[in-house]
Amino acid sequence: MAVLDKLKLWGLKKSPWVYHVNTGACNNCDIEVLELLTPRFDVERLGVLLVPSPRHADALLVTGICTRQIRPRLQEIYRQTPKPCLVVCLGACALSGGIFHDAWHFAGPVDEVIREVDPDAMIVYIPGCPPKPEAMIAGIAKALAQL
């Protein structure tokens, strides 16, 4: 039913629950993610909730280069997230490896790792080292508008 699908899409746009995955980050991006939940930026206005389980999530906030150790685990977490879901590559490390690009433990930028599991994955890129909270909110808002 078209009406029900429109309602579900509206729900998805207004209520993105995020699960934070740190795939080997220096923690700077993670701290900036936590700042989003503080009163200054307050993403709960947009309906964003930090959920404790990937099974509850609509968006995976992935920070960090994907190290060799976590590569299969990140793919497993992506499989465990019910579709439709977004993957948000947060920060320069998740986009392309950042300053750690030539390191021995770098196992591919996050979008290649996810596309290996699901070629049609919806991936959002938010650059910055770390991205400013305003940039993160803008990125998530633009991604939701495009759903």
Next chain:
Amino acid sequence: MSAGSIIAVLLLAFVGTPVLGLVFKWVDRLLTARIQWRKGPPFYQPFADILKLLGKETLAGERASVGTFLLAPLLGFIGITVSAAVLWAVVLKPDTGFVGDLIIVVYFLVFPALGIILGGSASGSPHAGLGASREMKLVVAYELPFILAIAAVVLNAAGVEHAVPSFRFAQIHDAQSLSGPLLGSVSGFLAFLCAVAVTQAKLGLVPFDQAEAETELMGGAILEYSGPALALIYLSRAMLLFVMPMFVITVFWGGLALTGWGLLWTILKFVVLLIVIVLVRNTTARLRIDQAMTFFWFVVTPVALVACAISLQAFRGS
């Protein structure tokens, strides 16, 4: 009861209670946000959450017992809906009902916790199993003082009417129309305090949210749920946020009134209870499960026993 009343009660229980529950959930999130100096979500947020969850796929773990896993949230939903139906029937027509309908409601209000326990155990995950075992311990801890608190006010109500105590909403309603809310007496007020403490545990809110324990257990008993099953759990929790204060007001605080100044007074009672629940939720820390059990067995139960003793003395005297 006439057919019209039955249809009204069913509509209120199946449609009205979810809507009111989601509105109460929004008030909870708004108050929590304001206490934390944030703005909080818009008023349609819980409805958007439910609609979104209905559109997601349902995943189950490899080691889960899928049938039980998916039916457990339904168990909780049924429990709350039946309790809501009985309570709305009491509000619309206080004289209907039967001896023991109070016990029926107390019985069905255990179902949400049972749903969490069964669902967590059937999830096939050690985190969920741990959450389920914590919920079991909590239920063992809080059911006894709950029943003792209710027994105290039932004795008070019977004493007011000089009748045999029957666990019947009609008797409680009549007693409260005769001599004011049952929490007006010492034993009634003590029992009301016990009931409010148990309400916090039944709702699974801090300091008694050990079963879900976000930062410890990654969601605990509801960790593995996704999609429509999670929507049902979310909806049941929201409905419980409405039904538990409704039960406490009906039994202890004079009942609901739907017309005239009574309506304003009823809304005020709901607001006061909701504010107490949300304030306690935001200003306390989660207890360890053994601390929670000790609290219910050695603090709340003695208070409820004292209330029962005072009621029994007054009842024997009358």
